[in-house]
Amino acid sequence: MSLINTGYLEYEELKSIQTLPSDKRYEEGPVAVIECVQEIPCNPCEASCKFGAIKIGEPITNLPILDDEKCVGCGFCVSKCPGLAIVIVNKAYSATSATVAFPFEYYPLPTEGEVRKALNRKGEYICDGKIVKVNNPASFDHTPVVTVEIPKKFADEVRTVERIHA
Numbered sequence: 764m765s766l767i768n769t770g771y772l773e774y775e776e777l778k779s780i781q782t783l784p785s786d787k788r789y790e791e792g793p794v795a796v797i798e799c800v801q802e803i804p805c806n807p808c809e810a811s812c813k814f815g816a817i818k819i820g821e822p823i824t825n826l827p828i829l830d831d832e833k834c835v836g837c838g839f840c841v842s843k844c845p846g847l848a849i850v851i852v853n854k855a856y857s858a859t860s861a862t863v864a865f866p867f868e869y870y871p872l873p874t875e876g877e878v879r880k881a882l883n884r885k886g887e888y889i890c891d892g893k894i895v896k897v898n899n900p901a902s903f904d905h906t907p908v909v910t911v912e913i914p915k916k917f918a919d920e921v922r923t924v925e926r927i928h929a
Contacts, residue, residue: 771884772798774919784831784852793836793853793862797827798922799846811843838864842903851910854918861918862895864910869926872897873909879924881913889917892924 777783780800788794795816797808802824809819809827816833817840819825838851841864851864863881873879873894881892892911899907913921 771886772800773884776800781826782828784829784834788831788834789852789854792855793838793851793864794831794834795829795836795838795840796850796852797829797848798850799827799844799848801846802826803846805845807843807845808840808849811840813837813839838898838908841866841908842906847906850922851908852918854915856912856915859915860912861915862910862912863918863921864896864898864908865923866906867909867923868906871927871929872899872907873924873927879911879927881911881917881921882923882925883920884922886923888925889920890914892921894924 777798781797784794804823806819806823808817814833814835816830818828836851841849841851847866853862856862875894875897877894878891880888881890883889890913892913895912896910897907911924
């Protein structure tokens with residue numbers, strides 16, 4: 764299946780379209796994973812990266828390309844992507860756990876230490892995850908970035924946590 768047919772991106776489809784960080788880079792710590800696969804006129808990710816790790820170039824409809832050697836995993840690009848198509852994955856978090864940081868534009872926000880259901884790109888339950896950080900400075904312009912700790916084997920699948928209705 765494909766994004767155009769299902770409304771969500773399958774991991775195999777992502778791998779066929781985007782350049783993902785290398786296994787070696789994942790071992791070094793947090794790194795951006797760009798899940799943008801539509802050629803639209805957009806470049807806030809490129810403009811926001813202080814390290815020059817994301818390139819779009821000309822024309823502005825090019826897909827963003829990550830230079831994983833330049834990426835420090837700061838996550839600033841996550842909050843700047845209007846398509847919510849960038850996450851930060853840290854497969855080196857611990858021997859058994861990884862973290863995934865993602866945009867979360869719902870209220871109420873999760874709280875640090877809270878356990879929530881971690882979901883995949885389809886919104887399906889994958890595993891329980893512990894919220895380890897909620898970053899929401901004014902510079903993120905109302906796009907909080909939530910970081911969840913999960914079992915390492917799910918780092919390529921988990922992309923959000925369940926939304927709790929107030």
